[in-house]
Amino acid sequence: MPQGEHIELHRKRYGRQLDHEERTRKKEARSVKKRATMAQRTLGIKGKMLAKERAKEKAVMKKTIAMHEERDKKHKADDGNKGAALPAYLLERDQVDRAKVLSNTIKQKRKEKAGKWEVPLPKVRPVAEDEMFKVLRTGKRKKKEWKRMVTKVTFVPPGFTRKPPKYERFIRPTGLRMSKAHVTHPELKATFQLAIIGVKKNPNGQAYTGLGVITKGTIIEVNVSELGLVTPGGKVVWGKYAQVTNNPENDGCINAVLLV
Amino acid sequence: MTGTEQPPSHANIIIQLESEEGNAAGPQLDVPQDVTPSQLETLLNGLQHNEERLSYSFFIHDQELAAELGTHLLKHQVSVEAVLRIVYQPQAVFKVRAVTRCTASLGGHAGASAVPSINTPREAVLSVNFSPDGNRVASGSGDTSVRLWDLHTQTPQFTCNGHASWVLVVAWSPDAAVVASGDHDGGLWLWEPATGKAMGQCKGHRKFITSIAWQPAHIELPSRRFCSGSKDTTIKVWDASTRRCLFTMSNHTQAITQVKWGGDGLIYSAGRDCSINVWAAADGRLLRSLTGHGHWVNTMSLSTDYVLRTGPFDHTGVAPDDIESRKQVAQQRYDAARHGLPERLATGSDDFTLFLWDPSNQKQPRARMTGHMQLVNQACLVTFSPDGRWIASASFDKSVKLWDGVTGAFVASFRGHVGPVYQASVAWASDSRLFVSGSKDSTLKVWDVRSKKLLMDLPGHADEVFSVDWSPNGKTVVSGGKDRMVKLWRR
Numbered sequence: 001m002p003q004g005e006h007i008e009l010h011r012k013r014y015g016r017q018l019d020h021e022e023r024t025r026k027k028e029a030r031s032v033k034k035r036a037t038m039a040q041r042t043l044g045i046k047g048k049m050l051a052k053e054r055a056k057e058k059a060v061m062k063k064t065i066a067m068h069e070e071r072d073k074k075h076k077a078d079d080g081n082k083g084a085a086l087p088a089y090l091l092e093r094d095q096v097d098r099a100k101v102l103s104n105t106i107k108q109k110r111k112e113k114a115g116k117w118e119v120p121l122p123k124v125r126p127v128a129e130d131e132m133f134k135v136l137r138t139g140k141r142k143k144k145e146w147k148r149m150v151t152k153v154t155f156v157p158p159g160f161t162r163k164p165p166k167y168e169r170f171i172r173p174t175g176l177r178m179s180k181a182h183v184t185h186p187e188l189k190a191t192f193q194l195a196i197i198g199v200k201k202n203p204n205g206q207a208y209t210g211l212g213v214i215t216k217g218t219i220i221e222v223n224v225s226e227l228g229l230v231t232p233g234g235k236v237v238w239g240k241y242a243q244v245t246n247n248p249e250n251d252g253c254i255n256a257v258l259l260v
Numbered sequence: 261m262t263g264t265e266q267p268p269s270h271a272n273i274i275i276q277l278e279s280e281e282g283n284a285a286g287p288q289l290d291v292p293q294d295v296t297p298s299q300l301e302t303l304l305n306g307l308q309h310n311e312e313r314l315s316y317s318f319f320i321h322d323q324e325l326a327a328e329l330g331t332h333l334l335k336h337q338v339s340v341e342a343v344l345r346i347v348y349q350p351q352a353v354f355k356v357r358a359v360t361r362c363t364a365s366l367g368g369h370a371g372a373s374a375v376p377s378i379n380t381p382r383e384a385v386l387s388v389n390f391s392p393d394g395n396r397v398a399s400g401s402g403d404t405s406v407r408l409w410d411l412h413t414q415t416p417q418f419t420c421n422g423h424a425s426w427v428l429v430v431a432w433s434p435d436a437a438v439v440a441s442g443d444h445d446g447g448l449w450l451w452e453p454a455t456g457k458a459m460g461q462c463k464g465h466r467k468f469i470t471s472i473a474w475q476p477a478h479i480e481l482p483s484r485r486f487c488s489g490s491k492d493t494t495i496k497v498w499d500a501s502t503r504r505c506l507f508t509m510s511n512h513t514q515a516i517t518q519v520k521w522g523g524d525g526l527i528y529s530a531g532r533d534c535s536i537n538v539w540a541a542a543d544g545r546l547l548r549s550l551t552g553h554g555h556w557v558n559t560m561s562l563s564t565d566y567v568l569r570t571g572p573f574d575h576t577g578v579a580p581d582d583i584e585s586r587k588q589v590a591q592q593r594y595d596a597a598r599h600g601l602p603e604r605l606a607t608g609s610d611d612f613t614l615f616l617w618d619p620s621n622q623k624q625p626r627a628r629m630t631g632h633m634q635l636v637n638q639a640c641l642v643t644f645s646p647d648g649r650w651i652a653s654a655s656f657d658k659s660v661k662l663w664d665g666v667t668g669a670f671v672a673s674f675r676g677h678v679g680p681v682y683q684a685s686v687a688w689a690s691d692s693r694l695f696v697s698g699s700k701d702s703t704l705k706v707w708d709v710r711s712k713k714l715l716m717d718l719p720g721h722a723d724e725v726f727s728v729d730w731s732p733n734g735k736t737v738v739s740g741g742k743d744r745m746v747k748l749w750r751r
Contacts, residue, residue: 084742085402087386087726088428088470089517089558089682091444091491228679233719234703236678 119243120186120257124203124217127152132204132213136171147171153178153248155196155212155220170211178214181254183222183242194222196254197239214254218244222256273329275344277304280599280666288343293330300325304348315351317710320344322669324710349649352691354575356734358706359696359749362720364414366746369401385740387429387727391436392570393577394733396453398439399746400427406441407746408453411736414748418456422449431472433483434571435586438500440486442469448488450500460503467491473521475541477571478590481583487527487541489516495529497544507544511537518560522603523568523594524620530557536607538619548623555610563604563648563665566690567597570732575690577733597648604665606651608642614653616668627668632657645692650709652688652695654681660697662709672712677701679724687730687737696737698725704739704749720747 017023042050136147147169154172158179162168184191200219202208214220225238242256272292277285277300286307291300301316308314318325325332325346333340369385383402390397396417397409406420406427425444432439438459439451446465451458468491475485485506487497495509495516512531520528526547527539536550536557562568572579572586574593580586604626605617614629632655642653644665651663660674660681679700688695694715698704702723706716723742730737737749 085384085386085426087384087682088468090726091428091468092515230679230701230703232702232722234678234699234701234717236701 119217119219119259121217121243121245124215127204127215132208133170149173150176150211150213151249152176153214153254155179155199155214157198157212172211176249178248178254181220181222181242181244181256183224183256183258185258186260192227194224194226194242197221197223200241214244214248216244216247219259220244220254220256222258224258273333273340273344275329275346277307278345278347280347280349285348291329293328293333295329296327297325300329300346300348312353314353316348317351319347319349322664326710352575352647352693354691354734356689356691356694356730357751358689358694358708358715359718359737359751360716361750362718362747363750364748365720366409366414366416366748367744368407368409368416368419369399369403369405369740369744369746383426383744384724384726384742385744385746386426388729388738388740388746389430389432390729390731390736390738391432391453392434392732393436393573393579394731394735395577396436397729397738397746397748398430398432398441398451398453399738399740400430400441401740401744402426403744404443406430406439406449406451408439408451408456409746411731411748418451418453420449420451420456420458422458422461423447425468429469429472431474431486432569433474433486433500434477434569434590435481435483436573437482440472440474440488440500442472442488442490444468446490446492448472448498450503459500462488462496462498462503462505464496464505464508465490465492465494467515470516471518473519473527475521476523476568476590476594478523478587478594479525481572481587481590483571487519487521489519489529491515493531495519495527495539497527497541509537509539509544509546511546511549514556517556517558520560520562520565520605521568522562522605522619523564523598524603526620528560528562528605528619530560530607532556534609536560536605536617536619548619550607550615550617550619550623550625552615552625552628553607553609553611553613557607557609559608559642561606561642561644561651563606563644564594564597565644566646566688566732567593573732575733597646599648604644604648606642606644606653606665608653612655614642614651614663614668616651629653629663629668629670631661631670631673632659643686643688643695645688645695645709646690647692649692652686652697654686654697656680658699660686660695660707662712674705674707674712674714676705676714676717677703682724682726687728689730690732690734696728696730698728698739698741700724702741702743704728704737718749721745 133148134151135145136149138144138147149171153176156177179196180193181196182191183194198221199209199212200221202213202218219241221239222242223238224240229237231237241259244254244256246255248254272290274288274290276288297318300318304316305313320338323336385399385401387400395411399407404423408418410417423443427441427443429442439453442448446467448462450460469488471489473487474483484500487495489495493512497506499506512533514532516529516531518530525541527541530536534553538547540547572590580589602620605619606614608614612632615625616627617625642651644651649665651665652660654660658677662671664671677699681697681699686697693709694706696704696706702721704718705714708715721741721743725739725741728739740746
């Protein structure tokens with residue numbers, strides 16, 4: 001028997017204090033007020049931590065309440081007639097999630113006539129070179145200044161082989177390399193995590209495109225093969241362009257919209 | 261001389277021509293090695309005393325003779341020590357040419373705007389069917405209407421409104437006088453194709469209709485009776501003239517997937533409870549239950565499907581005028597299609613296999629055909645070619661496979677689709693030399709049985725193709741799919 005269980009032991013032997021139930025109830029009832037006072041009194045980082053904790057609790061509470069309300073709500077009877085019409089032989093087959101496998105009609109509406117791409121973000125903030133690159137001082141006396149480190153997110157193709165480090169002018173830090181993007185289909189309002197195939201165009205310049213730098217507004221090519229799109233000729237589409245809509249270097253992920 | 265040795269080039273070969281049933285045609289013949297299939301054809305026509313020259317294909321040990329006899333023997337290393345038995349099979353007297361282009365896109369089901377958008381409900385075309393005479397097309401759609409199209413002008417003829425839910429099945433009576441359609445709520449409607457008017461409604465089914473089959477023309481003309489299978493596990497036989505249910509057959513424990521009305525007075529039904537039931541069409545007695553499948557039975561096909569469907573109409577869409585001779589013609593065509601044997605039934609299932617049955621005689625399957633592979637959900641479609649010699653099976657594994665219709669032996673696999681090939685979307689040309697398949701990848705493909713190759717790729721649909729039919733006269737292919745278009749394809 002481990003040490004320190006003497007309290008349990010005592011309780012077993014002699015029971016609890018006679019007014020224990022009453023006291024716990026009262027303590028519980030008063031805890032709300034005590035908590036409120038604490039919330040008002042705490043300042044600084046402690047206060048922030050407390051508020052964050054409380055916000056989390058409230059979110060859980062709201063969810064639980066909503067779940068309970070759902071039970072009492074009246075639902076329209078499911079007549080099974082929802083969604084697109086299907087032939088008899090496909091009824092009641094568990095189809096692959098339709099959001100994932102897109103309907104061709106939606107996706108293949110191409111607006112070729114409206115220019116090359118009608119991109120969602122037509123204007124992007126230009127990124128200066130000294131923001132894009134950080135100068136690295138090299139050499140034994142740290143007096144050479146020809147190496148650059150890319151400070152933005154980059155895409156490095158899987159087959160990439162480094163040059164000998166001695167001659168490598170641009171360093172793309174591994175921590176900022178990304179290979180997946182969260183791509184939203186604008187008409188379906190569905191988002192998929194897709195593998196990046198390449199960087200098509202960085203609006204800040206050809207040099208950045210070549211380096212695979214991904215900033216806000218960059219056009220990237222993503223692998224859409226798992227969406228099941230088919231060309232009018234019946235071939236599987238696997239590469240499609242998407243434009244990056246966030247600042248990946250700030251957010252730690254790439255969000256993009258599919259260009260259809 | 262051993263079997264693998266090359267016969268001397270000058271030597272003749274002794275052959276015996278035989279029919280499929282093993283009846284010898286004429287005496288044993290001494291032919292030179294460089295005899296071609298067309299020369300053999302001439303020879304056989306002479307032996308058979310055919311007035312019109314018929315075309316035949318020749319098989320040596322189940323291998324089709326495509327080149328000169330000597331080269332074929334060398335290639336397949338067939339022994340010529342014994343008498344060489346060559347099996348001949350008559351080919352259709354007419355030839356269907358492959359369709360090559362889309363001649364019309366009929367957008368009636370698409371509503372006012374032909375451009376689909378995600379805001380309007382998408383109402384796919386779920387079923388398309390040619391009339392037995394090949395003059396009209398009926399299509400059923402998710403927009404709850406049945407539409408009749410005129411093939412000569414390629415224009416919409418009638419819109420039949422009445423259904424309250426998606427029209428899942430459309431079936432022509434074999435005399436082309438009635439169209440029956442079944443919907444998702446279990447409603448059955450009958451339409452008069454000449455006027456587009458509703459003839460009436462058959463009430464009884466409680467859940468969606470999966471399949472409708474008409475009584476063959478050689479049993480009764482004008483067509484009156486038909487049967488319908490439904491999700492509510494029953495099969496009902498109806499009288500089209502009174503719209504009354506004659507009797508209900510229930511032995512299945514799960515949804516019926518397909519019903520067929522055979523030419524021998526039997527009704528076949530396949531269900532999701534893995535069994536196939538054979539019923540007497542006269543009174544609805546259960547005759548036998550065929551078991552063997554390990555999962556849902558999805559489709560069935562009869563070796564006589566083509567003649568049962570076209571009834572008295574021949575390959576040009578012509579039938580005699582009076583009813584008695586129509587019935588006789590239908591009977592003759594049916595007998596010819598049977599080759600004196602009982603009709604065979606092929607079934608396809610979710611367990612990735614096909615079975616070939618002799619349903620009128622025995623409970624045991626004639627053959628089990630395996631080879632399709634697919635992961636989770638697969639539908640095997642089976643269709644017999646019009647002459648009953650081949651079985652085509654389509655599957656969610658993106659392939660179409662060809663099997664021997666008599667023995668069930670595997671013949672060839674057709675690959676090329678990049679999406680699942682759907683169940684209602686393999687259709688044979690009436691001469692059994694070509695078939696067309698439609699797929700989820702939005703294309704139709706025409707395949708050649710002889711060369712076992714892709715003959716024609718037909719892109720054009722904007723979305724999944726749900727249903728395909730080849731007209732009985734071989735001139736037109738119709739297809740319908742999720743893009744709400746009915747497309748007509750011609751040479």
